[in-house]
Amino acid sequence: MRHQFTLEYWRDGDWYVGRLVEIPGVFSQGSTLEELDENIQDAYEMIVTQDRPPAPPSAERRPVELEV
Numbered sequence: 001m002r003h004q005f006t007l008e009y010w011r012d013g014d015w016y017v018g019r020l021v022e023i024p025g026v027f028s029q030g031s032t033l034e035e036l037d038e039n040i041q042d043a044y045e046m047i048v049t050q051d052r053p054p055a056p057p058s059a060e061r062r063p064v065e066l067e068v
Contacts (some may be wrong), residue, residue: 007040009033020044 009018012029016036020026028043030036 005044007037009036023047 005023006021007018008021009016011017015029015031016033017029018027018036018040020040023044026040026043026047028036028039030039
């Protein structure tokens with residue numbers, strides 16, 4: 001499945017550096033915009049599909065409100 005995101009990018013010396021606006025923490029870089037596109041895909045997959053250790057059976061969940 002494909003989903004459209006907003007890639008915010010800028011030049012830093014010889015590199016294009018970018019991040020996905022909708023997914024905090026997804027950053028990457030590339031020497032061309034095409035390479036940045038490929039690398040941001042890899043970064044997205046690493047963040048979204050990372051294996052997380054399971055919580056213990058006694059773990060509970062509750063809503064929490066944070067100041068943002």
